[in-house]
Amino acid sequence: MFSGKGMFHFIKISCTTPKVLIFALFFLHPFTSVIAQESNKNILEQPGIIGTIVLGAMILIIATLIAIIRASTYLKKIKETNSLKSPEGLRQQIVNLEADKIAHILEERTRSEKMPQKNIKFPKFLANVKEKAAYALIHIDESSINDYLQQRLTNLGYELSGQELGSNAEVLDKRGLVVSQSQDVSSPIYDDKQRSDYKIVADPALAKIVISYIAASTFWLLFGTFIGLYVGIKFVAPDIESLSFLSFGRLRPVHTNAVFWGWSSLAMIGLGYFVVTRTSNAKIYNVRWAWIALALMNLSVILGTIFLMAGINNGGGEYREYIWPVISLFAIGLFITFLNFYKTVANRKTEDIYISNWYILAGCIWTLVLVTIGYLPFYQEGLGETIIQGYYMHQGVGMWFMTFTLGLVYYFLPSSLNKPIYSYSLGILAFWTQMLFYTLIGTHHFVFSPIPWWLQTVAIVFSIGMFIPVLAGTTNFLLTMRGSFSQIGRSYVLPFMLVGVLFYFIGSTQGSFQAFRFTNFVWHFTDFNVAHSHITMYGIISFFLWGCIYALVPKLIGREPNQLLVGVHFWLSFLGLIVYTFSLMIGGTERGLSWIEGAPFIESVSLMFPYWLWRAIGGTFMFFGHIFFWYNLHLVYRGWRTSTITPKEKRDVELV
Amino acid sequence: MLNLSKNHALLTFTAFIVFFGLSTVIAIFPALDMQNSVQPLSKAVDLSPEERAGLNIYIAEGCVACHTQQVRNIEMDKVWGDRPSLASDYYYSKKRMDVWRQSPSLLGSERTGPDLTNVGKRQPSQDWHLIHLYNPRIVVEQSVMAPYPWLFELKSPSEVEPTDVKVNVPKKFLKNASLVVVAKDEALNLVKYIQSLKQVDPSFAIPDFIPSSGTDAFAETTPDGQALDGKSLYIQNCAACHQPSGEGLAGAFPTLKNSPIVIDEDYDFMVRIIIQGYDARDEYGVMPPLGDQLNDSEIAAIVNYERNSWGNEAARVSTEDVKRIRDFVNALNQ
Incomplete structure (x- = not known):
C-alpha cells in the first residue's frame, strides 16, 4: 500500500527537476564562466569534464530530492492538522481513538460549561495528531459529531464470538510476527521515523565485540577528522602555530591513516563480525581472537600516529606512511580477523555462502596480499617504488574499503528494507569485475609520469572497465530499494x-x-x-x-x-x-x-x-x-x- | 563443476590466487623491471652525505605532501624543467633509506607548492631558502607553506660562533628582536638537498613535451621578445627574492624600486648582474647568475619591466643590447 504513495511522491518531484537543474547551473556559474572566458569553449566539450559536471549536478539534484521528500512529509502533517478543523476530517480521525477516549470525549461534550468553538485553536501542549483530534472533537461546534462518536463507541464494543472461523482457538501472535505497535506520533518539527523497539537476540559475546569495535572506530573518527579539520584550516592560516609535531607535513598522514585504519577499518570489521555470524547462522569461531585483533589494530594506529608526529614515516607514499613494524601489527590483526571470519563461514549452517561473505572474506585476503606486496622491499628501488605506490594506494581503497563495505551493504540494505537483495547474480558479476578491473588501474595516478607508457594505457583503459562493477552494484542497490x-x-x-x-x-x-x-x-x-x-x-x-x-x-x-x-x-x-x-x-x-x-x-x-x-x-x-x-x-x-x-x-x- | 558459492575454501583460494596473479603482472613484474633495467645518466652524481641527510629531513617533514618531483611530458609542465623527467633521474635519490624506511615517494601526487625537480637551477640562493624555510611568508607573501622554525636556533648575538650561518629574518617575524636566527645542520642539509635538485643533461635524444592538445586554447606565447610578458617572467624568476612589489626585503634582498642601478641610463651593469650574478654587498644575500636560464629576449623583457614599474622610469632595452653585453661577458671569461 505504501508503494503507491511512493510513486506519487516521485512523479510530483520529477516535475520540479528543471528548476533543480537551473539551480545546479547557477551554482556552477563561476566555474563555467571562467572556462568560457579564459580558455576557449572547447573544454566543455571534453567527455571527462561533461561527465563530471553531470555527476556534480546529480549530487545537487538528489540532495534537493531528499530535502523535498522530507519537506513534503512535513507539509502533509500540517495539512493533516488543518483537516482536523473540519467535521469531515474529524470524522475520519475518530477511528484512531480508543473506546475509553471516545467515551471521555462524549462526556466532555455533554458537560454544559464547555463552550463549543467556531474556529479551533490548538494549544501548544498537544504534541500529536491524535491528541489534537481528541481536542478538536471535544470543542467542535457540530452536533452530528456526537452521533458519529456514539456509533464508533458502539462499534468498538462489538466483540467476536470466537466462533466466526469455526474454531475455539485463541487469537494469538504466536510467532511474534507483529514487530511493534505504535500510535504515538510525538515530534512537532519532523516526521516521526519508524521505530525498531525490538532487540536482536544475539550472543552477548558477539554483541560486546561489535559494540567495542564500533566504539573504538568512533574515537578514531573524531580524532582523525579533528586532525583533518585542523590541517584544512592550515591552508588559510599557515601560521596558526609552528610546533614541529603539529606541522602540516606531519599531520596530514596522521589524518588519513587514522580515518583509514582507525575509523573505517575498525567499524567495518566490527560490523563484519555481525554479518558473518548472522548470515552463516554460526557462532563466532574464536571470541578471544577478536579481542586480540582489536587490541593490535588500535595499537598500530596509536603507534603510527606517534611516529608520524615525531617525523618517522615510511617514505611519504600515501597510506603507506606507517613504518613496517607498525603496519605489521595491523596486518597481524587483519590476518587473525580473516581466520576468524573464514572459520566462522566454514562452520555455517547454510549450504550457500551469502554474497556478503564473498566480499568480506575476499576483502581481507586481498588486503593481506596488498600490504605484503606494498611493504616488501625487493622491487622498490627507483621507480619500482612508484609503480607499487600507484598499485597500493588505489587497491587500498578498492580492495579493502570498497570491497568490504559493499559486503556489509549487501546485508544491511536488504535487511533494513526487510526484503531480499534484487539480484544475487549481479552481486557476483560485480564481485569478479571489481577484482579484475580495480586491480589493473592503480597506475592511473601517475599518468604522464616517467612510468612506462603501456602501464599507463592499461590503467586508463581498464578504468573505463570499472563502469561494469559500479553499474552492476548501483543497479542492484537501487532495484532493491525500488518501491x-x-x-x-x-x-x-x-x-x-x-x-x-x-x-x-x-x-x-x-x-x-x-x-x-x-x-x-x-x-x-x-x-x-x-x-x-x-x-x-x-x-x-x-x-x-x-x-x-x-x-x-x-x-x-x-x-x-x-x-x-x-x-x-x-x-x-x-x-x-x-x-x-x-x-x-x-x-x-x-x-x-x-x-x-x-x-x-x-x-x-x-x-x-x-x-x-x-x-x-x-x-x-x-x-x-x-x-x-x-x-x-x-x-x-x-x-x-x-x-x-x-x-x-x-x-x-x-x-x- | 566449480561451485564457489558452496565451497568456502575454493572461493577464498580463487579470490586469493587470481588477485595475486594479477598483482604480479601489473605491479611486481613492472616494478622489478623498472628497478633492474634503469641506469643513471652518465652526468648524474650520487647525493653527498649532507644532501642525503637533507633528503631524510625532506621525507620526515612530509614535504612530498605538497611538492611533486616529476616534470610530466606535457607542455604545461615546461615551466618546471628543461625536459620531461626520466626514470633514470631517480636512480640515486629513490633508494631504500634504511632498514625501517623504504625508498622515498618523491614523485608526489599533489602540487600545492611548486614542483622541485629543477629548483636547484631555478632558485640556487642558500640565503633565500633559509629565510623561506624559517617562514615562507617573509619572502612570498601569498605562500601557504608551513614554517619550519625548529630547524633553526635563536641565539643572543654574543653566543654566535664564527662558523654559524646567520639568517637575516626581518624583526617583525621575531618574537624577541634582540636574538639572532642561526640555521641548524638540519636546515643547512635540507637546503643542500634542495640545491642539488637539478635536471641533468641526458646527452642523448629524448622525446620532447607533448604539445598541449593542439587547440588554440592552450597555445604558447611566441618566443619573440616583444610578445613576452616581462611581468610574468619577473614573477617567475625574480620576485621570490625581490618581491612582486620590487621592494626587496630589508637585510636580505635589495630593493629594485628607485634603485640607482636599475634606473641608471646606462643599463650595462644591471644586465651584467642578471647574467653573471652579484655578491658585492655584505648586507644582502648573494645574487645567483641567471645567464644560463634566461635567453636574451627574456632578459630584455625582465629588464624593461623592472625599469618601468613601481614608479621607475628608464629607457627600454632591446634583445640585441642584451646579446651585445652577453657576448662581452663571454669574451671576458675566455
Missing part, C-alpha cells in the same frame, strides 16, 4: 544508505573520468583529487558505515537513538561534504586551467584561498556531524550498560 522509496522519509537508516549508493555511483564514475588523459591534464596535482578522495572515502564508505551502524546498534542494544539528532548528524555530514567537495572541485579546475595558461604559479595559490576557506567551512560541518554521531551512539550505549539480560533472553541466546 520502497517512501520508506526513506520514515527511516533514519535509509537516507545514509541512499547517499552511500548515490556517491558509490558518482564517486566511482568520476574516478574513471579522471583517468582520461585530458581530464588528467586539467585536474592532476590539484585539489580536485582531494575532493575525489573525500567523495569516495567519506561519501561512500563513511555514509554506508553510518547507515549500517544505525541499522544494527540500536537493535543490538534494544534502545533507539534520538531521531532528531540522527537527522542533524545526517544533514551536517551531507551538506558539509557537498560544500567541501564542490569548493575543491571548482577551485581545482581553476587552478589546473591557470597552470595550462602558464600564469605565475603563485597566482594559482592565491586563487585557491576562497575555495580553501569553503573547504574548511565544509569540514567544520562534517566534524560537528561526527560529534552528533558520537553523542547518538553514546545515548544508545548508555542503555546497553544499564540493561541486564532476562532469563528468557538467556535461553534464546543459548538456542542461537
Whole structure:
C-alpha cells in the first residue's frame, strides 16, 4: 500500500527537476564562466569534464530530492492538522481513538460549561495528531459529531464470538510476527521515523565485540577528522602555530591513516563480525581472537600516529606512511580477523555462502596480499617504488574499503528494507569485475609520469572497465530499494544508505573520468583529487558505515537513538561534504586551467584561498556531524550498560 | 563443476590466487623491471652525505605532501624543467633509506607548492631558502607553506660562533628582536638537498613535451621578445627574492624600486648582474647568475619591466643590447 504513495511522491518531484537543474547551473556559474572566458569553449566539450559536471549536478539534484521528500512529509502533517478543523476530517480521525477516549470525549461534550468553538485553536501542549483530534472533537461546534462518536463507541464494543472461523482457538501472535505497535506520533518539527523497539537476540559475546569495535572506530573518527579539520584550516592560516609535531607535513598522514585504519577499518570489521555470524547462522569461531585483533589494530594506529608526529614515516607514499613494524601489527590483526571470519563461514549452517561473505572474506585476503606486496622491499628501488605506490594506494581503497563495505551493504540494505537483495547474480558479476578491473588501474595516478607508457594505457583503459562493477552494484542497490522509496522519509537508516549508493555511483564514475588523459591534464596535482578522495572515502564508505551502524546498534542494544539528532548528524555530514567537495572541485579546475595558461604559479595559490576557506567551512560541518554521531551512539550505549539480560533472553541466546 | 558459492575454501583460494596473479603482472613484474633495467645518466652524481641527510629531513617533514618531483611530458609542465623527467633521474635519490624506511615517494601526487625537480637551477640562493624555510611568508607573501622554525636556533648575538650561518629574518617575524636566527645542520642539509635538485643533461635524444592538445586554447606565447610578458617572467624568476612589489626585503634582498642601478641610463651593469650574478654587498644575500636560464629576449623583457614599474622610469632595452653585453661577458671569461 505504501508503494503507491511512493510513486506519487516521485512523479510530483520529477516535475520540479528543471528548476533543480537551473539551480545546479547557477551554482556552477563561476566555474563555467571562467572556462568560457579564459580558455576557449572547447573544454566543455571534453567527455571527462561533461561527465563530471553531470555527476556534480546529480549530487545537487538528489540532495534537493531528499530535502523535498522530507519537506513534503512535513507539509502533509500540517495539512493533516488543518483537516482536523473540519467535521469531515474529524470524522475520519475518530477511528484512531480508543473506546475509553471516545467515551471521555462524549462526556466532555455533554458537560454544559464547555463552550463549543467556531474556529479551533490548538494549544501548544498537544504534541500529536491524535491528541489534537481528541481536542478538536471535544470543542467542535457540530452536533452530528456526537452521533458519529456514539456509533464508533458502539462499534468498538462489538466483540467476536470466537466462533466466526469455526474454531475455539485463541487469537494469538504466536510467532511474534507483529514487530511493534505504535500510535504515538510525538515530534512537532519532523516526521516521526519508524521505530525498531525490538532487540536482536544475539550472543552477548558477539554483541560486546561489535559494540567495542564500533566504539573504538568512533574515537578514531573524531580524532582523525579533528586532525583533518585542523590541517584544512592550515591552508588559510599557515601560521596558526609552528610546533614541529603539529606541522602540516606531519599531520596530514596522521589524518588519513587514522580515518583509514582507525575509523573505517575498525567499524567495518566490527560490523563484519555481525554479518558473518548472522548470515552463516554460526557462532563466532574464536571470541578471544577478536579481542586480540582489536587490541593490535588500535595499537598500530596509536603507534603510527606517534611516529608520524615525531617525523618517522615510511617514505611519504600515501597510506603507506606507517613504518613496517607498525603496519605489521595491523596486518597481524587483519590476518587473525580473516581466520576468524573464514572459520566462522566454514562452520555455517547454510549450504550457500551469502554474497556478503564473498566480499568480506575476499576483502581481507586481498588486503593481506596488498600490504605484503606494498611493504616488501625487493622491487622498490627507483621507480619500482612508484609503480607499487600507484598499485597500493588505489587497491587500498578498492580492495579493502570498497570491497568490504559493499559486503556489509549487501546485508544491511536488504535487511533494513526487510526484503531480499534484487539480484544475487549481479552481486557476483560485480564481485569478479571489481577484482579484475580495480586491480589493473592503480597506475592511473601517475599518468604522464616517467612510468612506462603501456602501464599507463592499461590503467586508463581498464578504468573505463570499472563502469561494469559500479553499474552492476548501483543497479542492484537501487532495484532493491525500488518501491520502497517512501520508506526513506520514515527511516533514519535509509537516507545514509541512499547517499552511500548515490556517491558509490558518482564517486566511482568520476574516478574513471579522471583517468582520461585530458581530464588528467586539467585536474592532476590539484585539489580536485582531494575532493575525489573525500567523495569516495567519506561519501561512500563513511555514509554506508553510518547507515549500517544505525541499522544494527540500536537493535543490538534494544534502545533507539534520538531521531532528531540522527537527522542533524545526517544533514551536517551531507551538506558539509557537498560544500567541501564542490569548493575543491571548482577551485581545482581553476587552478589546473591557470597552470595550462602558464600564469605565475603563485597566482594559482592565491586563487585557491576562497575555495580553501569553503573547504574548511565544509569540514567544520562534517566534524560537528561526527560529534552528533558520537553523542547518538553514546545515548544508545548508555542503555546497553544499564540493561541486564532476562532469563528468557538467556535461553534464546543459548538456542542461537 | 566449480561451485564457489558452496565451497568456502575454493572461493577464498580463487579470490586469493587470481588477485595475486594479477598483482604480479601489473605491479611486481613492472616494478622489478623498472628497478633492474634503469641506469643513471652518465652526468648524474650520487647525493653527498649532507644532501642525503637533507633528503631524510625532506621525507620526515612530509614535504612530498605538497611538492611533486616529476616534470610530466606535457607542455604545461615546461615551466618546471628543461625536459620531461626520466626514470633514470631517480636512480640515486629513490633508494631504500634504511632498514625501517623504504625508498622515498618523491614523485608526489599533489602540487600545492611548486614542483622541485629543477629548483636547484631555478632558485640556487642558500640565503633565500633559509629565510623561506624559517617562514615562507617573509619572502612570498601569498605562500601557504608551513614554517619550519625548529630547524633553526635563536641565539643572543654574543653566543654566535664564527662558523654559524646567520639568517637575516626581518624583526617583525621575531618574537624577541634582540636574538639572532642561526640555521641548524638540519636546515643547512635540507637546503643542500634542495640545491642539488637539478635536471641533468641526458646527452642523448629524448622525446620532447607533448604539445598541449593542439587547440588554440592552450597555445604558447611566441618566443619573440616583444610578445613576452616581462611581468610574468619577473614573477617567475625574480620576485621570490625581490618581491612582486620590487621592494626587496630589508637585510636580505635589495630593493629594485628607485634603485640607482636599475634606473641608471646606462643599463650595462644591471644586465651584467642578471647574467653573471652579484655578491658585492655584505648586507644582502648573494645574487645567483641567471645567464644560463634566461635567453636574451627574456632578459630584455625582465629588464624593461623592472625599469618601468613601481614608479621607475628608464629607457627600454632591446634583445640585441642584451646579446651585445652577453657576448662581452663571454669574451671576458675566455
